Amino acid sequence: MEKTLFEKIWDAHIVVEKKNGPSLIYIDRHLVHEVTSPQAFDGLRMNNRKVRRPDLTIATMDHNVPTNNRTLPILDQTSAIQIQTLEKNCNDFGIQLFDINSPNQGIVHVIGPQLGITLPGSTIVCGDSHTSTHGAFGALAFGIGTSEVEHVLASQTLWLEKPIPFEIRVEGKRKNPHAVTAKDIILSIIKNIGTSGGNGTVIEYRGDGISDLSMEQRMTICNMSIEAGARAGLIAPDEKTFEYLRGRKYTPKNYESLVDYWRDNLKTDSDAKFEKKYTLHIDDIVPQVSWGTNPGMTCDVTESIPSPEEYSKGDQNQKRGAEKALEYMALKPGTPITEIKIDRVFIGSCTNARLEDLIEASKVVKGKKISSYVRAMVVPGSQMVKKQAEELGLDKIFTDADFEWRDAGCSMCLGMNPDILSPGERCASTSNRNFEGRQGTGGRTHLVSPVMAAAAAIAGHFVDVREMDLN
Amino acid sequence: MKGNVIKYARDNIDTDVIIPGQYLKVHDYAELATHAMEGLDPNFHSKVKEGDFILSGRNFGCGSSREHAPIALSHSGIKAVLALSFARIFYRNAVDGAFLLPIEIDQDAYCDISEGDEIDIDIHANQIKNLTKNKTYTMKPFSEIIGKIIEAGGLFKYKPY
Numbered sequence: 001m002e003k004t005l006f007e008k009i010w011d012a013h014i015v016v017e018k019k020n021g022p023s024l025i026y027i028d029r030h031l032v033h034e035v036t037s038p039q040a041f042d043g044l045r046m047n048n049r050k051v052r053r054p055d056l057t058i059a060t061m062d063h064n065v066p067t068n069n070r071t072l073p074i075l076d077q078t079s080a081i082q083i084q085t086l087e088k089n090c091n092d093f094g095i096q097l098f099d100i101n102s103p104n105q106g107i108v109h110v111i112g113p114q115l116g117i118t119l120p121g122s123t124i125v126c127g128d129s130h131t132s133t134h135g136a137f138g139a140l141a142f143g144i145g146t147s148e149v150e151h152v153l154a155s156q157t158l159w160l161e162k163p164i165p166f167e168i169r170v171e172g173k174r175k176n177p178h179a180v181t182a183k184d185i186i187l188s189i190i191k192n193i194g195t196s197g198g199n200g201t202v203i204e205y206r207g208d209g210i211s212d213l214s215m216e217q218r219m220t221i222c223n224m225s226i227e228a229g230a231r232a233g234l235i236a237p238d239e240k241t242f243e244y245l246r247g248r249k250y251t252p253k254n255y256e257s258l259v260d261y262w263r264d265n266l267k268t269d270s271d272a273k274f275e276k277k278y279t280l281h282i283d284d285i286v287p288q289v290s291w292g293t294n295p296g297m298t299c300d301v302t303e304s305i306p307s308p309e310e311y312s313k314g315d316q317n318q319k320r321g322a323e324k325a326l327e328y329m330a331l332k333p334g335t336p337i338t339e340i341k342i343d344r345v346f347i348g349s350c351t352n353a354r355l356e357d358l359i360e361a362s363k364v365v366k367g368k369k370i371s372s373y374v375r376a377m378v379v380p381g382s383q384m385v386k387k388q389a390e391e392l393g394l395d396k397i398f399t400d401a402d403f404e405w406r407d408a409g410c411s412m413c414l415g416m417n418p419d420i421l422s423p424g425e426r427c428a429s430t431s432n433r434n435f436e437g438r439q440g441t442g443g444r445t446h447l448v449s450p451v452m453a454a455a456a457a458i459a460g461h462f463v464d465v466r467e468m469d470l471n
Numbered sequence: 472m473k474g475n476v477i478k479y480a481r482d483n484i485d486t487d488v489i490i491p492g493q494y495l496k497v498h499d500y501a502e503l504a505t506h507a508m509e510g511l512d513p514n515f516h517s518k519v520k521e522g523d524f525i526l527s528g529r530n531f532g533c534g535s536s537r538e539h540a541p542i543a544l545s546h547s548g549i550k551a552v553l554a555l556s557f558a559r560i561f562y563r564n565a566v567d568g569a570f571l572l573p574i575e576i577d578q579d580a581y582c583d584i585s586e587g588d589e590i591d592i593d594i595h596a597n598q599i600k601n602l603t604k605n606k607t608y609t610m611k612p613f614s615e616i617i618g619k620i621i622e623a624g625g626l627f628k629y630k631p632y
Contacts, residue, residue, distance in 0.1 A: 016631070022616040024631075035495050036536060043627070064496060078496035129536040129560060145564035146538040147626050159616060159631070195483055196530035196556060229530060231559055294483045294533070317482045317528045324481065414492040414535075433534060435487040437510040 002269035004165040005236050006202045009140040009266075013123050015157055022159045028122035030152050031108045032059040032095065034086040035416070036127030040150035041089040051093045052156045058117055059090050060098040062107045064416040067379050067406035070100060079417065093153075104249070106382020106408040109133040109223065109350040113215070114384050116248030120237040120262045125152055130350045130432065132225040135234035136218035137241055138266050140202070142232040163231045166201035167274035168193075170209030172283040178360060178470035180285055182217035183352060183430070183449035185209065186224045187288035187298045189280055195296040198230030201276055204268060205235050209282045215244040216356040223351045224432050227295040236267045287465050289337050290434045290447040292325035297434070298447065299337065301464050307333035328436050329444050330424070338462050340446070344427040345376035345403075345457040346439070347450050349413035352430035353381030355388050357450040362394045363470050364454035365401045371460030377404040377419070379411040403457070415440045428456040472572075472593075473602070474522040474550055477515070478586040484511065484527050486534040486561065490543040503539060504546035521548035524592070526584055528554065531573075532561025538568060545570035551592060553599070553610075555581055566617055569625035574599075580608035594621070 003011070016024040030053075037059075044051070051057060064079040074080040083100065090097035098104040104111055109130055112118040118134045124141035125131060127149040134141035148158055168189060174180045190197075203225050210218065218235050225233025242259045245251055252258060290298040291305050299306065308326065310333075312319035326333070331340070347353065347361055358378065370376050378398050380386035386408055389395060395405045412419040413431035415438060421427055423442025430453050434445040448456065451470065455463045488510030490503065497503045508515035525544065531554035532540060541564050544552065551572040552565070565573045574592065580599060584590065588603040592610070599608045613621060623629040 018631075020615070022614075036538065038498070039538070047627075076496075082496050127536055129534065143536040143560055145536050145560055145567060147564065147567035151567075151626055159626075159629075161614060161616060195533055196558070199530070199556060199559065226534075229533065229558060294485065317480065321481050321483060414487075416492045416495060420493075433485075433487065435485045435510075435534060437491050438487045441491065441493075441510075 002271040002273070004268045004272045004274060005138065005204055005266060006140060006165050006234060009121055009123065010162060012121070022161050024157050025123060025160050027125050027152050027156050027158060028056060029117060029124045030057045031112060031124065031126035031131070032057060032149070033063055033108050033126070033128065034061045034082045035063040036146050037089065037149055038082065038085050039146050040153055041093065043150040044093070044153060049154045051095060051153045054094040056156065057095045057153070059086060059095050060105055060108055060111060061086055061100055063410045063414065065100055065409040066417055067409050067411050067419060070407055076418070103383050103387070106384065107350045107353065107410055110354060110381030110385065113137060113219065113244070114248065114382060116245050116251035119245065120241060121266050125158070129226045130223050132230070132232050133219050133223040133350055135222040135225065135232050136215060137245070138234055138237035138262070140232055140234065143226065163202045164200055164275045166198060166203045166230065166276040168203050168205050169207040169279040170205060170282055171207045171279060172209055172281045173212070174282050174285065176466050179451060179466040179468065180287055181360070181449040181451060182213055182220040184285060184288045185280070185282060186221045187290065187295065187447065188285050190224065190228045190295045191288070191298040192280065193228055193278055195227060195294050196229040198225060198228035201230050203228070203230045203233040205233060209280070210235055211238060214356060215240055216354040219354065220351055224295065227432060237262055287449065287452055289452065289462050291329065291331060291337070292322060293328055293434055293436050295432065295434060295447060297322065297325055301337050301452070301462055303337060305331050305333050305335045305337070338464065341426070341461045342374060342428045342446070342456050343425045344421060345374060345453050346379070346412040346427055346429040346431065347377070347453050348379030348381070348411050349431035350381065350410070351432045352450050353379060353385065355385050357430065358385070358389050358394050359392070361450040361454035362397045364451055364458065364465070364468060365403065366397050368401055368458050370402045370457045374457050374460055376402070376457040377406055377412070379406045379419070380408050382408045412439050414438060428453045428462065472550060473589065473591045474524045475520065476524050476526045476584055476586060476588045476590060477519065478526045478584070479511065480528065482528040483530045483533055486532060486537050486540045489532065489540040490537065495537055495539055500542055500546040503543045507543035507547045516547065519547045519549065522550055523548055524590065525549055525552045526554070526581070527552065528581065529556045531557050533558035536560045538564045541565040541568065541570035553580070566620050567626040572621065575611035576608065583608070
């Protein structure tokens with residue numbers, strides 16, 4: 001039978017399959033961080049269980065680590081306890097940990113691929129919804145809750161119902177790929193299919209518009225699959241994938257023979273059936289800016305804030321949602337996006353804090369200063385990204401422009417460490433969620449690409465970055 | 472299972488309003504409960520009673536994988552969330568830890584049931600009775616595995632064989 005890539009990976013990991021029921025799926029890699037794991041380790045202790053495969057389990061601390069002054073003690077006691085708890089748990093259960101002082105520390109979804117832990121054809125889980133990022137390498141990767149974390153620690157398996165394969169084709173060529181980025185592609189997709197458009201599915205992104213992307217750009221696409229409600233998003237591996245993973249710290253020794261196998265097997269058969277399909281043509285898409293309180297509430301930078309009637313197209317719940325969102329965001333229908341003034345800029349997160357993101361943003365910033373009323377920060381996705389960026393002199397470009405240059409972590413994406421917005425502050429953010437209070441109580445988030453965030457920092461408001469020289 | 476309804480007539484109630492990120496460091500569930508729904512409804516903690524249900528629209532619980540979301544609701548006294556649809560991770564978290572029942576309802580029930588209505592949920596008959604309005608609605612049956620995990624009392628009590 002002809003199969004999709006997702007079905008091939010699923011079938012290869014079935015330990016037990018129950019007729020018309022769930023399957024017990026084997027997990028190849030389990031990534032662990034400090035926030036969603038403590039209760040899972042407590043559960044193991046209570047039941048005298050061990051971690052079944054500590055060698056397949058990797059931990060780091062990212063969600064609530066401070067991003068500056070790391071030589072000082074952590075002031076927030078609850079954060080300090082959570083970090084110490086992860087250290088103790090990893091020590092007690094024999095799990096490799098990249099701690100706050102490790103050169104390999106960083107956001108779990110940034111370090112996985114950088115270290116060669118993420119591999120094509122594998123199953124990867126983490127107690128974090130943005131685990132879908134790793135799908136960029138042709139892995140089946142998805143977020144789980146703490147009970148499931150405990151289940152994987154104890155058994156290296158999960159009981160799962162099989163999702164539906166969903167094909168999203170991205171066709172065409174962007175006219176200005178420096179200004180119209182992978183972030184603008186995925187925001188366009190979510191705007192069109194909605195925040196629950198992918199519920200119950202695993203998305204496979206296909207087409208020229210995807211194969212043209214670099215690995216880091218593909219990660220941005222797969223990262224936000226969860227914002228469309230999908231369990232996972234993946235992209236068939238190609239030569240770019242194999243090249244990216246070659247020679248990394250944990251790349252397997254028999255890598256070339258694995259590549260031969262992956263090249264022949266990890267692709268969707270030509271007659272395989274997708275139960276759901278959507279196509280985005282990208283020839284004419286423009287930079288995107290979110291205006292509301294979910295990632296589907298997004299429009300072109302050339303547009304104005306829609307009225308709740310325009311946005312909802314007759315759906316009462318959507319209309320009410322848009323009214324609430326505009327009230328929270330303090331925005332009026334009809335305001336041009338380029339007239340929205342911002343207070344803060346955050347370039348960071350597992351969506352957009354990789355080296356390429358920082359290089360692209362730095363082109364906008366070079367030789368300029370941020371607006372006098374804006375506070376802006378760059379939080380590299382990992383300490384490795386930070387080091388690579390510093391070798392290229394990017395830190396100097398950003399700090400010369402008065403950006404803050406920080407250490408790696410999730411930071412202002414979710415407001416668990418001191419990097420938060422004050423009530424009422426408006427932020428151009430390269431992160432993934434514009435939910436109410438996400439970046440701090442009362443904070444207002446606009447999701448944008450790194451280039452747009454950088455341009456907004458300089459101008460003090462959103463601008464059509466297609467009009468800038470970004471080459 | 473009888474209780475009164477707290478209704479949020481909107482879609483996409485996300486995990487960050489159910490329990491904001493700053494509280495993910497809180498390990499005491501009673502304290503966590505005092506911050507439930509804080510982002511959306513600052514009065515939630517004072518009005519919720521043991522045994523209440525939440526009723527909402529599409530894609531309830533979208534966003535983060537934080538199990539703190541169903542835990543915070545459960546420890547506030549919420550026994551079930553009735554919604555037009557759920558985000559997957561919230562749904563599994565609710566069931567895996569036996570925190571609360573995620574119940575999928577249809578437009579009829581969603582539109583008809585009002586804030587404060589007393590309802591009676593029968594998961595074996597897949598039926599919801601509105602005792603205030605004297606009406607009956609159907610709920611979407613649980614899938615086989617979800618039904619069995621619920622019956623067992625959580626993922627770790629579920630015995631597949």
